[in-house]
Amino acid sequence: MTLDEIDRALLLAVSQNADQSTTQLGQKLGLSQPATWRRLRRLQESGAIAGRRLVLDAEKVGFGVTVFLGVKLATKGRISLEDFERAVSAIPEVQSVEHVLGLYDYRLRVVARDLADFERVLRRRVMTLPGVGNVEANVLLSEERRQGPL
């Protein structure tokens, strides 16, 4: 789908805060409420907006540590990717799973209460996954989402 300037501004606004009403959004963008609503619906129906996520302060709800894991499968061909993906997705502490091409096969985002809790998740849950081989861990220090080409 192609976006005009107003669509871009609208997409940027809801990607930062989707709690605003169409009236509030319209006021910021110089649009009427019905026009804002129509544009928002078009962004949703075209799939440009894939869904909504709740942003919580991870530390305040008790998750002080976020770690990114690069996982290499040890026995490719013998273990099915579907089995690995199903098992890894079922781990509650695993927030995201990406299938990647390069040095690793999968990239995982894992949360834990602290480093001791992370060690428990790593040893009991991740290292016991079917077919898991080499694992590299990097502890997240800071993170920012950018607006990208919008």
Added chain:
Amino acid sequence: MLDDVDRRILRLLQSDPTQTAPELAEAAGMTTARVNRRLDRLRADGVLKATQAIIDWRALGYAVEVSLRLTLDKTVPRAFDEFLAAARKVRAVIEIQTFLGRVDVRLSLIARDLPDYQHIYRQEILTLPHIADIEALMTVGRVKYDESLPL
């Protein structure tokens, strides 16, 4: 500190952030007024920050997503600050993360296609300051991406 009721509300809201307070109240078995009071307090305490729309860059024509894992030249005193300031100016960058580990910084980069990626990589990434090493991981697919917390 959160109690069990807070956790239940956040768990439900996390599974579907578009729910209204009355819907949430019914699912949680509470009155709407009580749910609203809890939500107000969670917002005031900074626990509940916002709801955000998730952008699907593929649907907008950005077919390529690459994770660039960088190590920086730490012999330069301000390597991190200078690198990050320059990386923020690259429009194709959608995420910047810093790490403790083998990798110092990760950039998430999107491009329309491979020639577009190659152009951005050569013109805008390799010219960033203080890079010691780069590894690229190309995203083939997302298996899980809701980023919900195990409350």
